[in-house]
Amino acid sequence: MADDYVALANVTLSASATTVTFSSISGSYRDLVFVASDLKTTPNAGNINIRFNGTTTEYRGVRMTGDGSAAQSATDGTDRINKAANTPNAGSEMLILHIFDYAQTNKHKLCLLRTDNATTRTETAVWRWVNTAAITQVQFFLSANSYASGTTFALYGIRA
Amino acid sequence: MLIPLGILAVAGAGGAAATPAYDLIATATVSGSSKNIDFTSIPQDYKHLQIRFVAKVTTTTQRNIQFQFNGITTTSYAAHRLIGNGTTVTSTASTTIDNIEVPNTIARSTTAGLVGAGIVDILDYASTSKNTTLRGLFGLHDSTNQVTLASGLFNNTAAISSIRITHNGGTTDYFDTISRFSLYGIKG
Numbered sequence: 001m002a003d004d005y006v007a008l009a010n011v012t013l014s015a016s017a018t019t020v021t022f023s024s025i026s027g028s029y030r031d032l033v034f035v036a037s038d039l040k041t042t043p044n045a046g047n048i049n050i051r052f053n054g055t056t057t058e059y060r061g062v063r064m065t066g067d068g069s070a071a072q073s074a075t076d077g078t079d080r081i082n083k084a085a086n087t088p089n090a091g092s093e094m095l096i097l098h099i100f101d102y103a104q105t106n107k108h109k110l111c112l113l114r115t116d117n118a119t120t121r122t123e124t125a126v127w128r129w130v131n132t133a134a135i136t137q138v139q140f141f142l143s144a145n146s147y148a149s150g151t152t153f154a155l156y157g158i159r160a
Numbered sequence: 161m162l163i164p165l166g167i168l169a170v171a172g173a174g175g176a177a178a179t180p181a182y183d184l185i186a187t188a189t190v191s192g193s194s195k196n197i198d199f200t201s202i203p204q205d206y207k208h209l210q211i212r213f214v215a216k217v218t219t220t221t222q223r224n225i226q227f228q229f230n231g232i233t234t235t236s237y238a239a240h241r242l243i244g245n246g247t248t249v250t251s252t253a254s255t256t257i258d259n260i261e262v263p264n265t266i267a268r269s270t271t272a273g274l275v276g277a278g279i280v281d282i283l284d285y286a287s288t289s290k291n292t293t294l295r296g297l298f299g300l301h302d303s304t305n306q307v308t309l310a311s312g313l314f315n316n317t318a319a320i321s322s323i324r325i326t327h328n329g330g331t332t333d334y335f336d337t338i339s340r341f342s343l344y345g346i347k348g
Contacts (some may be wrong), residue, residue, distance in 0.1 A: 030212075031212060062299070074247075101214055106273060110299060112278075
């Protein structure tokens with residue numbers, strides 16, 4: 001039986017980069033899963049931002065965060081998907097982004113995002129991209145600073 | 161750094177194939193005239209199951225997704241939830257109930273294209289020496305915005321051979337055809 005959780009791309013940064021873009025994403029799958037590991041920024045902390053198809057509008061989300069002192073929830077409606085707090089320039093953070101029905105043109109794109117950093121916080125969020133276009137490009141970028149060398153991004157496609 | 165996936169796909173070709181471990185068992189047909197989604201005759205040769213879904217109902221009220229196993233509709237279930245609604249984080253529990261329910265997970269019909277979504281893991285489903293546990297991550301951005309972590313218990317050691325997915329709406333509040341429910345088997 002064919003494997004229905006398919007590795008599509010895997011990159012480990014050999015040098016720092018402000019933006020990592022996955023382009024020409026095939027529409028042959030049902031869901032996409034991005035896994036970023038050993039995330040850290042350089043030279044200072046910076047927040048991860050995510051955009052689809054280069055679009056800068058209509059991202060709306062709800063977060064739930066625990067930082068070891070308090071549990072908090074907040075909404076965000078903005079020009080990109082992001083986290084409640086910066087990714088630090090030390091230690092290691094991981095991110096898992098699920099995008100449901102990313103190639104379907106009859107629905108908004110709903111995403112579930114988990115980010116975890118053992119030294120700062122754990123966060124889970126739902127994001128809705130209010131756009132029915134098929135997603136063919138996903139961009140991970142930093143508004144300030146860069147992803148450090150050694151950060152890994154992997155993309156998987158799930159069949160349905 | 162730009163990663164054109166077409167080039168990476170060619171560059172990665174020719175390697176030894178790994179043994180598949182994550183298989184699509186079935187994607188349910190959503191008729192638009194039923195409030196129940198049933199997965200039956202589930203193969204017993206996987207270690208865990210995963211359900212991935214997007215969901216919307218045909219009426220103007222958000223709904224709570226519900227799970228039942230093996231046709232059991234008695235009070236054999238329990239659930240706990242950690243919920244963020246954009247303002248506060250709350251925790252709720254239901255014990256001795258007739259289904260595993262997660263509130264505010266299914267979009268209403270009001271806004272075209274809007275759905276709720278979730279990923280549900282059912283662990284050791286084929287074991288006959290353990291009660292079945294379920295864990296899930298759910299999200300909805302509708303009139304009520306909510307992200308939820310949930311756990312569920314089916315207080316029964318029978319192997320899971322069928323799963324019913326339904327909701328707390330009325331009998332004529334159907335799953336919209338835009339919905340999708342997919343069941344996967346994970347080998348272990």
